[in-house]
Amino acid sequence: NAGVTQTPKFRILKIGQSMTLQCTQDMNHNYMYWYRQDPGMGLKLIYYSVGAGITDKGEVPNGYNVSRSTTEDFPLRLELAAPSQTSVYFCASSHGQGAITYNSPLHFGNGTRLTVT
Amino acid sequence: GENVGLHLPTLSVQEGDNSIINCAYSNSASDYFIWYKQESGKGPQFIIDIRSNMDKRQGQRVTVLLNKTVKHLSLQIAATQPGDSAVYFCAENLGASGYGGSQGNLIFGKGTKLSVKP
Incomplete structure (x- = not known):
């Protein structure tokens, strides 16, 4: 299994541009998540999904949108990029009831480093 | 500690020594805790977890200790190796008291950088 795969690895955007991460x-996990990680800070949850067709806001959803049309894919959309969205973005998935199920921790991708100038 | 802004606390140990990384969590209602390891340029990797009804759990070369009285979590790494060099951070699950229901309620600490000297 490849696990969680994120593309692109790096991207530079101008203010106001849009992009999809x-x-x-490929683990058939129902639960998927998007986090952002700022330097020296803990991961912050942007959006999550408990299954295909269902998405919910996390702690910092403003400026982002997601969709979950299939179990496998969970793209994150930035419509109008702002400098405050410069960060490293991590996608994760889990098998059981998300993080609250013992022995069902999050599996992370290797991240997308985004710079908005 | 957990509130150091841009600069992570750093623990430097000699290869072969034991390492202890500490974490103070915030919510007394948290019922599940996880330790992650993050190497440079990679995503966090699960190490070990523990539920609040336990105070100790052991894995391969790692032990997690939970002290609910003082809301403290620690990760012990035995016989630390150069490959253990990474940022380690803890996460607590807020359970039903968190936002958005039961999903995605993990709160992550800022991390501690472990540096292993050969």
């Missing part, structure tokens, strides 16, 4: 997993 791709995330796919």
Whole structure:
């Protein structure tokens, strides 16, 4: 299994541009998440999904959108990029009831480093 | 500690020594805790987890200790190796008290950088 795959690895955007960060997993996990990680800070949850067709806001959803048309894919969309969205973005998935199920921790991709100038 | 802004606390150990990384969590209602390892340029990798009804759990070369009285979690790494060099951070699950229901309620700490000297 490849696990969680994120593309692209790096991207530079100008203010106001849009882009989609791709995330796919081949573990047949129902639960998927998007986090952002700022330097020296803990991961912050942007959006999550408990299954195909269902998405919910996390702690910092403003400026982002997601969709979950299949179990495998969970793309994150930035419509109008702003400098505050400069960050490293991590997609994750889990098998059981998300993080609250013992022995069902999150599996992370290797991240997308985004710079908005 | 957990509130150091841009600069992560750093633990430097000699190869072969034991390492202890500490984490203070915030919510007394948290019922599940996880330790992650993050190497440079990679995503976090699960190490070990523990539920609040336990105070100790052991894995391969790693032990997690939970002290609910003082809301403290620690990760012990035995016989630390150069490959253990990474940022380690803990996460707590807020359970039903968190936002958005039961899903995605992990709160991550900022991390501690472990540096292993050969």
